[in-house]
Amino acid sequence: MKLLLYALATLSVSAIPAISIAQSSQPLTRAQVIAELIELEHAGFHPGSIDYVEYPGNLQAAEARIAAKQAKNTPTPTANGSSQ
Numbered sequence: 001m002k003l004l005l006y007a008l009a010t011l012s013v014s015a016i017p018a019i020s021i022a023q024s025s026q027p028l029t030r031a032q033v034i035a036e037l038i039e040l041e042h043a044g045f046h047p048g049s050i051d052y053v054e055y056p057g058n059l060q061a062a063e064a065r066i067a068a069k070q071a072k073n074t075p076t077p078t079a080n081g082s083s084q
Helices: 002-022 030-042 052-073
Strands: none
Touching: 030 052
């Protein structure tokens, strides 16, 4: 039983660096959050509106419009690997 506890403790300690490496993305800054909110408002989502019934649908629709706009503005690679 003691051996099992030692093995479990060793595995858990060795897994901590792997977990911390997986979280390498930096948190958003205040300016980035404000810019995203402004972009959502331009796409038709208004977080302060009274119509809470449509909340998830309105947000998802605005995010879909932003994603479509970004996809349209992103150049696609051709067969030889260069963009047009």
